[in-house]
Amino acid sequence: MIPSNVFQKIRSLVGPERFLDSQEDRISYSYDGTPMLHYLPDAAVIPRSVDDIASLVRLANETGFNIVPRGSGSGLSGGSIPVENSLVLLMNSWNRIIEIDRRNLTAWVEPGVITQTLHTKVEEVGLFYPPDPGSAAICTIGGNVAENAGGLRGLKYGVTKNYVLGLEVVLPSGDVVVMGGKSVKDVAGYNLKDFLVGSEGTLGVITKVLLKLLPKPETSKTMLVYYRKVSDSAETVSSIIAANITPAALEFLDNTTIKCVEAYASLNLPTTMEAILLIEVDGPASVVEHDAAKIMEICRKHNAEEIKIAATEEEAVKLRMARKIAFSSLARVRPTTILEDATVPRSEVPLLCEVIASTASKYGLTIGNFGHAGDGNMHPTCLTDERDTAEIAKAEKAFEEIFTYAVKLGGTISGEHGTGLAKRSFLEKLTPPANIEMMRRIKESIDPNGVLNPGKIFSMKPRCEGALPRNSAELKKFTDAGAFV
Amino acid sequence: MKFSQKTTASFFQGVNVPDYNVLVNCMHCGLCLPTCPTYAITGLERSSPRGRIRLIKSVADGDLPITKTFIAEMNYCLDCQACETACPAGVKYGSLVEAARTQILEQGFETMTSSVGKRILLEWLFERQWRLRAVGRFMRFFEKILKTPIKKSRILKFVSAKLDAMLDLSPKISDSFSSLSLPRMTQPLKKVQHRVAFLTGCTMDIAYADVNKDTVDLLVHHDCEVIVPSGQDCCGSLQAHYGSMEAARRMARHNIAAFEKEAYDYIVLNSAGCGAFMKEYGHVLADDPEYAERAKSLSAKVMDITEFLWKVGLKAAQDGKAISATPFAGKRVTYHDACHLVHTQHITKEPRELIRSFTDYEYVELPESTWCCGSAGIYNLVQFDSSMEILERKIENIRNIQPDIIVTANPGCMVQIQYGLQKHGVHAEVLHTATFLRRCCIG
Numbered sequence: 001m002i003p004s005n006v007f008q009k010i011r012s013l014v015g016p017e018r019f020l021d022s023q024e025d026r027i028s029y030s031y032d033g034t035p036m037l038h039y040l041p042d043a044a045v046i047p048r049s050v051d052d053i054a055s056l057v058r059l060a061n062e063t064g065f066n067i068v069p070r071g072s073g074s075g076l077s078g079g080s081i082p083v084e085n086s087l088v089l090l091m092n093s094w095n096r097i098i099e100i101d102r103r104n105l106t107a108w109v110e111p112g113v114i115t116q117t118l119h120t121k122v123e124e125v126g127l128f129y130p131p132d133p134g135s136a137a138i139c140t141i142g143g144n145v146a147e148n149a150g151g152l153r154g155l156k157y158g159v160t161k162n163y164v165l166g167l168e169v170v171l172p173s174g175d176v177v178v179m180g181g182k183s184v185k186d187v188a189g190y191n192l193k194d195f196l197v198g199s200e201g202t203l204g205v206i207t208k209v210l211l212k213l214l215p216k217p218e219t220s221k222t223m224l225v226y227y228r229k230v231s232d233s234a235e236t237v238s239s240i241i242a243a244n245i246t247p248a249a250l251e252f253l254d255n256t257t258i259k260c261v262e263a264y265a266s267l268n269l270p271t272t273m274e275a276i277l278l279i280e281v282d283g284p285a286s287v288v289e290h291d292a293a294k295i296m297e298i299c300r301k302h303n304a305e306e307i308k309i310a311a312t313e314e315e316a317v318k319l320r321m322a323r324k325i326a327f328s329s330l331a332r333v334r335p336t337t338i339l340e341d342a343t344v345p346r347s348e349v350p351l352l353c354e355v356i357a358s359t360a361s362k363y364g365l366t367i368g369n370f371g372h373a374g375d376g377n378m379h380p381t382c383l384t385d386e387r388d389t390a391e392i393a394k395a396e397k398a399f400e401e402i403f404t405y406a407v408k409l410g411g412t413i414s415g416e417h418g419t420g421l422a423k424r425s426f427l428e429k430l431t432p433p434a435n436i437e438m439m440r441r442i443k444e445s446i447d448p449n450g451v452l453n454p455g456k457i458f459s460m461k462p463r464c465e466g467a468l469p470r471n472s473a474e475l476k477k478f479t480d481a482g483a484f485v
Numbered sequence: 486m487k488f489s490q491k492t493t494a495s496f497f498q499g500v501n502v503p504d505y506n507v508l509v510n511c512m513h514c515g516l517c518l519p520t521c522p523t524y525a526i527t528g529l530e531r532s533s534p535r536g537r538i539r540l541i542k543s544v545a546d547g548d549l550p551i552t553k554t555f556i557a558e559m560n561y562c563l564d565c566q567a568c569e570t571a572c573p574a575g576v577k578y579g580s581l582v583e584a585a586r587t588q589i590l591e592q593g594f595e596t597m598t599s600s601v602g603k604r605i606l607l608e609w610l611f612e613r614q615w616r617l618r619a620v621g622r623f624m625r626f627f628e629k630i631l632k633t634p635i636k637k638s639r640i641l642k643f644v645s646a647k648l649d650a651m652l653d654l655s656p657k658i659s660d661s662f663s664s665l666s667l668p669r670m671t672q673p674l675k676k677v678q679h680r681v682a683f684l685t686g687c688t689m690d691i692a693y694a695d696v697n698k699d700t701v702d703l704l705v706h707h708d709c710e711v712i713v714p715s716g717q718d719c720c721g722s723l724q725a726h727y728g729s730m731e732a733a734r735r736m737a738r739h740n741i742a743a744f745e746k747e748a749y750d751y752i753v754l755n756s757a758g759c760g761a762f763m764k765e766y767g768h769v770l771a772d773d774p775e776y777a778e779r780a781k782s783l784s785a786k787v788m789d790i791t792e793f794l795w796k797v798g799l800k801a802a803q804d805g806k807a808i809s810a811t812p813f814a815g816k817r818v819t820y821h822d823a824c825h826l827v828h829t830q831h832i833t834k835e836p837r838e839l840i841r842s843f844t845d846y847e848y849v850e851l852p853e854s855t856w857c858c859g860s861a862g863i864y865n866l867v868q869f870d871s872s873m874e875i876l877e878r879k880i881e882n883i884r885n886i887q888p889d890i891i892v893t894a895n896p897g898c899m900v901q902i903q904y905g906l907q908k909h910g911v912h913a914e915v916l917h918t919a920t921f922l923r924r925c926c927i928g
Contacts, residue, residue: 025529025531027539029530031513033515072515092528135515138515138519328574331575332510332573335510386509
């Protein structure tokens with residue numbers, strides 16, 4: 001617990017009405033979108049300015065509490081779940097779009113801007129911000145940068161890291177720095193901003209983001225393709241990519257997901273199909289027509305049962321519906337929904353799908369599988385009940401097998417959700433020790449006192465270096481962190 | 486499936502408790518947040534649906550007693566249920582907040598004024614329509630004789646500016662009440678196609694008797710025999726939303742008995758809130774052995790007027806000729822979704838398609854049409870300030886499209902939007918869907 005004299009200092013720093021330590025507020029900030037994980041923070045604060053944040057970070061170093069930055073709390077790996085002795089830093093009210101620069105195709109935004117709000121605003125002036133995580137309606141740009149979020153358009157347009165040109169950051173030392181800028185090319189020293197992208201709030205608090213924008217694609221075409229065999233759909237994906245076509249979206253739904261979608265929304269999907277692909281191409285009209293025709297040819301060649309093509313935007317919305325509500329349809333089947341993001345090189349997607357299906361049946365679990373087939377990022381989604389501890393244990397085992405296999409295929413344990421708390425143990429098991437060691441060293445050199453979101457991504461195991469604990473209170477810090485066990 | 490029991494005791498008591506199975510269905514993904522009017526104001530998690538569900542769960546788990554802040558957050562919620570529409574997991578959030586409010590009232594946690602006020606207003610006044618009519622008569626007298634002098638003297642402003650503003654929020658009382666003036670049965674000119682029982686409602690009856698008449702006319706125009714069952718009272722929705730669950734059940738039972746005396750195919754009504762709640766009768770009386778089945782069969786017959794007209798097909802013709810001219814020719818018409826029509830009954834397409842049946846006026850979509858106007862039952866009286874803040878957003882959206890006519894389907898929304906338009910000097914007419922369609926079809 002943060003001592004009361006420190007509380008007093010924080011309160012007078014931000015003002016009493018911006019310091020939230022009631023039991024109700026502590027409960028409200030004890031979780032994010034991650035299933036089954038939560039921890040009560042000691043308090044939460046709404047900072048007014050970058051100076052406020054810098055002062056809080058310095059105070060944290062001086063008095064030994066932890067700071068956990070939080071946007072909308074929609075993360076799926078526990079990145080914004082509080083840790084012990086922690087103060088939650090609420091960034092959601094920092095939601096101004098500061099500038100949209102049409103001459104440089106950039107936007108300066110505050111970290112609390114909702115991703116979808118940015119989409120709408122830039123599209124109003126004919127521009128385009130591609131990253132579109134499933135939670136775009138509520139997730140924040142700050143959170144997207146911290147987690148390096150992806151989305152449906154990853155295959156053609158890349159992920160958040162491809163659009164971050166610059167950052168204003170409060171470092172763990174309390175220094176405020178700006179990294180990067182509007183220059184398209186910039187090789188002056190280390191590419192510092194890229195250390196911060198995906199650092200999950202462990203290396204700095206993001207206070208401003210400079211994003212790259214694109215011209216909005218002229219037109220698009222949407223199609224929905226049914227398959228009797230998963231392998232045919234997977235072959236289609238590989239063949240489209242091998243034909244040098246890059247669709248804007250190339251999404252996959254498995255049979256379990258199709259059945260759940262149909263049960264929920266009655267879209268007249270054939271539930272006997274093993275797989276559905278949603279394919280979207282965008283760009284200039286002539287290119288779109290050409291690509292769409294070629295894709296249809298490939299689909300037919302790989303035994304597509306039926307191809308539906310949208311003639312109007314209205315029809316396109318209908319075709320996208322199945323994919324759009326896939327998660328909702330799965331989520332309502334059972335109380336607890338574990339949405340994972342095992343990712344492999346796209347050529348290995350068929351193997352990953354097979355393993356997900358066989359692992360689910362081996363453990364008797366319901367796992368719906370859908371996701372971004374085009375970029376190898378699948379979302380095996382386990383439908384369960386957190387009160388059923390036996391089934392949860394099985395689900396953990398199943399996911400460990402799936403992740404292990406994904407890594408064997410040259411893939412990764414997380415494509416777009418981040419490591420946080422939820423995948424920390426998998427990262428330690430499935431990443432070469434030297435890589436983890438390098439990450440630890442980076443963290444230790446930038447945040448020697450471990451004040452920013454400690455314990456996320458990897459645990460900060462106490463090492464027998466530096467000053468030894470001198471009294472029982474100092475020693476407790478070590479034992480609590482898991483030393484000597 | 487059995488699960489291990491919790492070790493700590495719940496701070497909820499009795500039978501009217503939030504359903505734990507609904508609580509655990511929330512996967513705290515946060516997709517409800519951008520749809521919540523109160524979260525939009527405070528930006529605090531505890532004023533969001535996800536936050537409130539977590540607080541209710543904490544009380545159920547024995548981790549949080551029923552505190553002042555807890556009560557404030559439960560009452561701050563509009564119960565607009567926009568979050569239910571957004572929820573991927575289909576969590577019935579409204580039922581949780583309503584049950585939490587019931588607990589607050591039943592365990593005596595409400596302040597004296599609020600608790601006595603609720604009991605007098607909701608459990609006594611609204612429970613019998615004759616009492617409401619009596620108050621209505623007084624209000625009509627007050628409106629005609631006293632309101633103008635009081636307003637002019639600005640005496641209320643002196644006492645309380647809020648009270649002065651609220652005076653304008655009271656609906657205009659109708660000259661005659663529909664529960665008295667509507668015939669008990671009306672026959673269509675042609676052969677009866679449907680037998681329809683009509684709910685006159687509480688506010689609709691005393692403040693919008695003309696809309697009730699329009700609704701009946703419209704039904705008759707569609708070859709319905711319309712029965713107005715005698716002895717019907719307020720449906721109980723206000724009571725359920727504000728925590729008087731037992732009163733709401735009493736009223737549901739009373740209405741079931743009243744409607745059972747008649748033979749009908751459908752119960753049609755024109756108030757979104759009543760429709761939403763009568764469709765829930767089966768659920769709220771599920772544990773009542775005497776009424777469970779009867780409630781279920783009644784709920785199955787309930788339809789909103791737009792839902793009904795869409796189902797039977799709008800007769801946009803008079804004497805076999807398609808109607809080419811409506812009284813709204815050349816005007817701009819828009820539609821505001823009443824929360825309990827869009828979010829609770831999921832009716833969005835029907836009213837729009839019906840309005841768009843005629844082409845001599847221009848239909849424009851209202852931006853954020855599904856965002857609550859802040860009326861929310863008696864919310865605009867008990868949470869006046871936040872209600873006004875929410876209303877401003879609605880008025881701003883209306884101002885942006887400059888309609889001549891705003892069509893909507895709930896008495897609360899009509900009073901609230903009318904008030905907002907007047908306050909902000911925006912010129913537009915608010916009409917109930919039934920009135921609008923009646924004027925189009927019948928003239």
